[in-house]
Amino acid sequence: xxxKYDFARxxxxxxxxxxxxxxxxxxxxxxxxxxxxALNARGKMLILKEVMDGExxxxxxxxxxxxxxxxxxxxxxxxxxxxxxxEIIKQVRKDMVHxxxxxxxxxxxxxxxKKHTNIYAEDEPEDFERERNKRAEYVYFIGCVGSYRxxxxxxxxxxxxxRLEVDYTLIDEVCCSGxxxxxxxxxxxxxxxxxxxxxxxxxxxxxxTGCPYCWRTFNNRSEYTEIKDRGVExxxxxxxxxxxxxxxKTDKRVTYHDPCDLGRHCGIYEEPxxxxxxxxxxxxxxxxxxxxxxxxxAGGGVxxxxxxxxxxxxxRRLKEAEDVDAEVVLTDCNSCIHNLANAKLRKxxxxxxxxxxxxxxxxxxxxxxHVTQNKIK
Ligand code: SF4
Ligand code: SF4
Numbered sequence: 001x002x003x004k005y006d007f008a009r010x011x012x013x014x015x016x017x018x019x020x021x022x023x024x025x026x027x028x029x030x031x032x033x034x035x036x037x038a039l040n041a042r043g044k045m046l047i048l049k050e051v052m053d054g055e056x057x058x059x060x061x062x063x064x065x066x067x068x069x070x071x072x073x074x075x076x077x078x079x080x081x082x083x084x085x086x087e088i089i090k091q092v093r094k095d096m097v098h099x100x101x102x103x104x105x106x107x108x109x110x111x112x113x114k115k116h117t118n119i120y121a122e123d124e125p126e127d128f129e130r131e132r133n134k135r136a137e138y139v140y141f142i143g144c145v146g147s148y149r150x151x152x153x154x155x156x157x158x159x160x161x162x163r164l165e166v167d168y169t170l171i172d173e174v175c176c177s178g179x180x181x182x183x184x185x186x187x188x189x190x191x192x193x194x195x196x197x198x199x200x201x202x203x204x205x206x207x208x209t210g211c212p213y214c215w216r217t218f219n220n221r222s223e224y225t226e227i228k229d230r231g232v233e234x235x236x237x238x239x240x241x242x243x244x245x246x247x248x249k250t251d252k253r254v255t256y257h258d259p260c261d262l263g264r265h266c267g268i269y270e271e272p273x274x275x276x277x278x279x280x281x282x283x284x285x286x287x288x289x290x291x292x293x294x295x296x297x298a299g300g301g302v303x304x305x306x307x308x309x310x311x312x313x314x315x316r317r318l319k320e321a322e323d324v325d326a327e328v329v330l331t332d333c334n335s336c337i338h339n340l341a342n343a344k345l346r347k348x349x350x351x352x353x354x355x356x357x358x359x360x361x362x363x364x365x366x367x368x369x370h371v372t373q374n375k376i377k
């Protein structure tokens with residue numbers, strides 16, 4: 001009999017491969033913050049098997065279970081049967097959208113990106129007092145969270161690029177729209193076309209992204225392949241920084257939070273550590289690091305749709321930083337920093353920065369440097 005849903009057509013064998021071993025339970029941030037077995041990867045696979053067997057319907061009643069997944073890939077990383085739960089959940093969300101069952105927050109994201117150029121539906125972006133759309137060696141692509149919510153971190157990243165005399169330009173960027181793929185919709189082709197055109201017109205040889213999700217989208221989505229086809233390399237800012245001479249140090253006890261989108265999804269673990277070790281000899285790892293890093297709780301649309309649990313997930317991560325007596329927590333994703341900062345622990349002693357923001361702060365303290373290269377004078 002022909003399967004009713006695409007998720008069953010594409011992933012039936014993977015779902016049946018789930019041996020219910022439960023290895024995923026210990027690593028699922030949603031389970032960790034709710035202690036509800038139905039919400040971990042195993043619970044989700046059991047529900048989907050029942051849907052495939054016709055025992056339960058795929059409908060609104062399953063929204064809370066199946067949409068509450070940050071797509072962090074921690075379960076996949078630890079699954080002995082190679083069940084790619086985040087990809088399965090993304091397809092299930094598409095099927096649910098198709099039959100009209102969708103979390104309103106996820107639908108809202110798609111609706112917003114039909115009318116606006118960013119996920120916050122804000123029409124006046126911060127201009128960051130930098131030149132835009134000029135010819136330069138690099139394009140710095142900020143991303144929506146950095147443009148509209150974490151502007152201090154973005155200003156610091158731009159100041160750092162200026163101090164390091166990187167020849168870059170900003171562009172009039174629009175949302176890369178990769179996030180729509182996580183929440184049951186298709187990437188917005190009109191927005192992708194605008195970004196591709198605006199990047200290419202600068203003649204840049206490299207695009208530096210501040211956001212790991214934009215990096216994933218530009219590198220992996222067919223709507224953006226023209227960038228690479230035209231010989232333009234796409235780097236996350238951590239990949240640029242590791243080769244630069246930074247010449248600053250801190251004696252503070254520093255730890256690092258691996259963003260899921262940079263680590264498990266892109267395999268970028270060592271570059272940030274190379275940079276941090278250069279500037280912070282007292283670097284300490286949290287118990288769950290690299291492939292096993294705890295998710296900050298922001299991804300997969302969960303921050304917008306399940307805010308309370310999203311914050312609970314971020315607090316679990318911050319608790320780990322507290323347990324290793326960190327004075328500074330660094331990360332390389334504006335979305336992570338946004339969620340971690342909002343989750344602040346009671347009596348929290350450490351500060352949280354992006355790596356670029358922290359390096360810029362050290363440079364600022366060491367030497368009130370000249371920061372005008374790309375600034376509009
Ligand atoms: S780790 Fe993999 S096989 Fe084991 S219960 Fe989780 S999803 Fe199923
Ligand atoms: S992708 Fe992350 S949040 Fe989703 S089920 Fe797997 S471990 Fe849990």
